[in-house]
Structures are given as C-alpha cells and as structure tokens.
Amino acid sequence: MSSTPFSPIIRVDRGESSTTPFAVNDINDLQRSANLIDENIITTTTTTTTTTSSTQTGPVALRLPVTLEQVDDKRCWICFGEESDSVGKWVRPCKCSLICHEECLLNWITENQKSTALKKVRCPQCRTLYHLTERTSPLLRVFTIIDSAIQSSIPYFTIFGVTFAVAVTNIHYGAYAIITMVGVEDGERLLEEPWSWRICFTLPLVPILLIFSRARIADPVMPLIPMLFIRYDQLRTTMPPNPSLTISLLPWARIVYNYSYNRLFGRLEASWRRQLEPYNTSSDVENGENGNERRRENQDVLDRLDRSNAGRKIVGALCLPFISAMVGSLLGRFSFIRSRIPDTFHRNVLGGCLFIVFKDIVNLTYKYQRARHRRSRHVKNYADFANEETFIL
Amino acid sequence: MVDPVSRRLIKELKDYQKEPNPDLAELSPVSDDNILIWKAVLRGEVDTPYEGGNWILRIEIPKTYPIHPPKIKFLTKICHPNISFKTGEICLDILKTAWSPAWTLQSACMAIRLLLSNPEPTSPLNCDAANLLRCGDFMGYESLVRMYTQLFAINQSSEYEGTS
Numbered sequence: 001m002s003s004t005p006f007s008p009i010i011r012v013d014r015g016e017s018s019t020t021p022f023a024v025n026d027i028n029d030l031q032r033s034a035n036l037i038d039e040n041i042i043t044t045t046t047t048t049t050t051t052t053s054s055t056q057t058g059p060v061a062l063r064l065p066v067t068l069e070q071v072d073d074k075r076c077w078i079c080f081g082e083e084s085d086s087v088g089k090w091v092r093p094c095k096c097s098l099i100c101h102e103e104c105l106l107n108w109i110t111e112n113q114k115s116t117a118l119k120k121v122r123c124p125q126c127r128t129l130y131h132l133t134e135r136t137s138p139l140l141r142v143f144t145i146i147d148s149a150i151q152s153s154i155p156y157f158t159i160f161g162v163t164f165a166v167a168v169t170n171i172h173y174g175a176y177a178i179i180t181m182v183g184v185e186d187g188e189r190l191l192e193e194p195w196s197w198r199i200c201f202t203l204p205l206v207p208i209l210l211i212f213s214r215a216r217i218a219d220p221v222m223p224l225i226p227m228l229f230i231r232y233d234q235l236r237t238t239m240p241p242n243p244s245l246t247i248s249l250l251p252w253a254r255i256v257y258n259y260s261y262n263r264l265f266g267r268l269e270a271s272w273r274r275q276l277e278p279y280n281t282s283s284d285v286e287n288g289e290n291g292n293e294r295r296r297e298n299q300d301v302l303d304r305l306d307r308s309n310a311g312r313k314i315v316g317a318l319c320l321p322f323i324s325a326m327v328g329s330l331l332g333r334f335s336f337i338r339s340r341i342p343d344t345f346h347r348n349v350l351g352g353c354l355f356i357v358f359k360d361i362v363n364l365t366y367k368y369q370r371a372r373h374r375r376s377r378h379v380k381n382y383a384d385f386a387n388e389e390t391f392i393l
Numbered sequence: 394m395v396d397p398v399s400r401r402l403i404k405e406l407k408d409y410q411k412e413p414n415p416d417l418a419e420l421s422p423v424s425d426d427n428i429l430i431w432k433a434v435l436r437g438e439v440d441t442p443y444e445g446g447n448w449i450l451r452i453e454i455p456k457t458y459p460i461h462p463p464k465i466k467f468l469t470k471i472c473h474p475n476i477s478f479k480t481g482e483i484c485l486d487i488l489k490t491a492w493s494p495a496w497t498l499q500s501a502c503m504a505i506r507l508l509l510s511n512p513e514p515t516s517p518l519n520c521d522a523a524n525l526l527r528c529g530d531f532m533g534y535e536s537l538v539r540m541y542t543q544l545f546a547i548n549q550s551s552e553y554e555g556t557s
Contacts, residue, residue, distance in 0.1 A: 078459060078494040080401040098495070108494055111460050124493040 078104035094128035105130070116151065117144045167204050174206030177321040182243070183344035198229050210317040213254060222251040243345050250349070257356075265364060272371035324352030398458050402428050405497050417502055418447060429454045431463075433502050437546065441510045442538035446471075446546030450505070451481075452498060462492035465501060472541035474512040474523035483508070484518050 074083045074090055077098040081088070088101035109121045109130060121130050179187030191199065209225060212218040226248040241249065328348030331337050341347050395403070402422075409420045418434035431452035437443030448471055453464040465488060467481030475484040487496060487504055496504075517523030525534040 079397045080404040081397065085400065086397075104494075107460055124495040 074099060076100040076104055078108060093130050094123040094126050096123060096126035096128070098123060098125055117148050170204035170207050173318070174203035177206050177210075178203075180325040181321050181345060181348050186343075186345070198231075202229050207318055210320060211314050213251075214313045214317045219255060219258075222254065223248075226251065246346065246349055253353070261360065269364065269367060272367045275371045275374050320352060320355075321348075323355050324348045327351030327355050398454070398456060399428050401459060402431075402454065402498075405499065408497070409499055414499060414503070416506055417499065420499060420502065429456070431498060433465075433498070435502060435506050435509075437542065438506065438510050442535045443509050443542055443546075446542040448546050450502060452502075454498075459494035459496070462488050462496075463498060463501065464488075465505065470541065470545040471509075472519065472522055472538050473509060474514045474517045474519050474526060475508060477518040482518060484513075484516055 075081070076086065076088075076090075078100050079086065081101065081104075086101065088103050090099060091102045091105060092099045093105060109132070112121045113119050122128060123130065175187075175191055178190060181187075182190065205225075209222075213222065230244045230248060325348050328344065328351030331341075331347050331351055331354075332344070337347065341350065406421060409417075414420075416436050416438075418436055420433045421431060422428050423430045423432050431454065433450040433452060435448045435450060437446040437448070447469070449468040450465055451468050455461045455463065465483055467476055467483065469481075470478065471481070472478060476482065483505060485505060485508055487501065512523075512526060514523040514526040522534065522537065525531075525537065
C-alpha cells in the first residue's frame, strides 16, 4: 500500500516527531469543514460508498456521507482552484472532506493507470476506492486485460529469454567440446538425434562443470556428477579404461593432483608470492619469525586477489578441451603412443593432463623467477652513478 | 486567466506566506518571471546532528504539476544516506512513485526534513553514510553528519545563491 500524505511516510521512531508532513493550515481547514458537515447529516447518496475502508486514517473522522452543496469553501485538492477562480464540475468522490474537479481527478486516475491499466485508485487520505461510471465495451475490456497481462509478463519473458540463450550457448559449447575431445566421427555418432535424457542434461552442464572444476568449492561434489549420468553397465574395469570409466575417474584424479600439488609446492609458492607483496616481513630472513601475524594477514589478502582473477580462470577452463585436443593430436603423431592408445578420446584426455602438468610447471617457474628477481633488486645510490649521468648529459 | 499550474503554485505561496513555517526558513519562486523554479531553505531539526544547519533546496516544477511530482534536490551539500553527496539528489518515495496531488511543495519539503532524522540505509545514495548506520556506528555517523553540517550548512547560506 502506498503511503498517504496524511500519514507519515517515513517510519518515525521517536514519539515526539509527530510532524505529519502536511501544512498546518490544511488540517485546520479540514477540521473546520468537518465540523460544518457534521452538523447536517444526510443519508447515503449514490456516488459514495461507506463499505470500503472501515478504518479512518485521516485526521478528520467523518461518519456519514455528505453532498457537495454543504461544502461552503470549495477548493479542489488537486488544482487548488476555488469556485471563484475556476470552472468545472465539482465532485465529492469519497467520504472525507477532499473535493475536487471531476476533470482533475480523472487526470490523476488516468496518470495512475498509465502503467497498469487495471489499477484501482484510492483517495490519498481516506483510502476510499474511487467509483467511476464509464462506458466500457467488452472489446475494450479484453484489450485492457491483454495489455496489462503483457505488461506484467515482460520481466518473466526476459528472464526466460536470457536463460534460454545461455542454455543454447552452453549446449553448443558442450557439443563442440565433445566433438573435439572424442574426434569427429565418434562425436557425431554420440550426438546423433534423437538425444537421450543424458545428453540433454549433460551438454549444457559441460561449460559450467569445466568452470567449477577450477574452483575449490566444487571438490566435494565433482566426483558425484559423472555417477549421475553414466550408464552403470559400462563401468567395467578394462585396460585401457573405457571412456565412461575414464570420465568417472577424472574428478578423483583432479582431487589427488590438487592435493599433492599443494602438499609439494603450496608453501613454497606462498612464500614466493609473499615476496612480491609490498610490506612483506619475510624478505628479511634474519628476523623472519616475529612476522607471523603479519604473514597471515598477507595470506588473506593474497587469497582475495586470487579470487579476483576469475575471468582468467573461466576463459582458461573453457579453453581446456580445445587445448587438450591439440596436445592429443600432437601425441597421435608418435607411433608408439598411437599403438598403446589407439583412440582419440584417450589421447586427448592424456593430452589435457599433460597440458595441466606442463602449465603448472611453467607457472611455478615463472613465480620462482619473479620472486628471485624481486629478491635480487637493489636501489643504487646516486653517488654510484652520478658520474655516468653527467657523462651522458 | 492564469493556467492551473500557476494558480495552484500562487495559492501554495500564499498559504505559506499567511502562516510561515518555522522549520522552513524560505519557500518562494527564485525569480518573478518563472514560477516553475522555486527555492526552499530547510532548517535542521533540533536534537539531531543537523541542528543549526540551513539547507537550500532547488525545486523544479513540471508543467503537469500536481499530477506529476516536483523535482527537488539539495543545493547545499548534505551528508545523509538517502541524499547524493555530489548531486544533492533525494531518494524519497513520495517524490517518485508514491506522489499524490495532495502533497504540496511545503509538505514535500517537510517530508524531506523528516527524512533527515529518519534515514533509510537500505536504499542509499550515499553509501559511506549508510554503511556507518548499517554497521551500527551511530556515534561515527552522527559526528560525520555534524561535521558536514558545520562545514556547509551553518552561516553559508549566501554562497549558493548564484547557482540557483
């Protein structure tokens, strides 16, 4: 319910600020006219109703409807026009003392119904519903209903459209990733119509799972996901493992790899990163131990920074199938690998794994080099190169 | 005969002049030629950090007034969660969706004055002030507001005359 001018619009916490936001002289006017009206009580007229709004919200309590003729100083609450300086038909559409020109009120109602044509407009003071007599045709009513239905459904359509677009993109990406991973012939056989429910569900999930595989939070759920979609009759331990088994094993391999990587290089990597941080305490190795607290703070900052390069991780994750396929086809050139691993899919998976290991090695080396570079830096004193400088000048 | 907008505005002006509002130091059109641009001077409520301050408001009235609400903004800098520090824009429902012709320029100004002591930090235009409130740092909030009141709103009312 929208707020009325005659009840405080803002939640007033303190009791004393009862300053309802309307002019003081207005209340007095209303009170005066209320007293006038109270003296002549008149029976119900057709234009007003007493059924709506049993609670009186305005400062003036009028119990029974009154006709217009009883109001002496007519002043339109919308345009402030009085009988002396304005023309137009006067109406008294509600039970409170607000009277107005019919034209002014119709303008206000039209404005209110601009966005939602079926909106009910009430008196801002007493909340009485305005009753209109109007000539509506069934056609107009149908049009109005359709119009407001369309108006209110637009947000849902937008959400639906965006979701649909994302799903279509995901499916295309998934299909393309599968074709690159298993090779064109097998891929086309796999994606042949009609699609089983497995394909319908997994294809849009491909990019999402790839991205999640780069995040730590996915660790506990990742191994479960293949189980949802794999046909159990295909889970046989063969050598080399069949594609279903490979897929189910990959999340476990990921967890084991991440765990051992952190055990082996985690601390080293953290110390290298720390050396690149401003205000690090560990660069002076001599008094290293008293900086423990500080170091932990730095670690927090670093974690946050790591989280911020999400774009890099997402793009990297989405590129993985194509890089794997490239490395896989490279592996396929060697005849001894070709004879051991005859099918494209396994070569590509192996290629992907090799790429990840290679990437991590390069990354570590880069970090090590940067840390060493930072450690080796010193600022020259001006006296040491002053001669060279003057020489150049 | 004057057009309905001017007629209503002249009456609002007369109403204000007949019974001046002690909380509203000034409410009048900026110049005699254009009745659609008004200026108001708001007095800060006593016992709030805004006490003692005078804020100049610029009121732009649309030609469709009072069917459409007036545009009101602060010309004097003010520190408040729902008022932009840079532009003086005010986030108040009655100036947007909850407007009805029953409001007058005077009552709208009084609503803004009431907003000063009743901020709504969930829909902020000044995030710094709102964050202080949301963290429950009322002392910090009050002293910040008091500082800006002292800086901009006390004895400086003539400075902004030229911009209006």
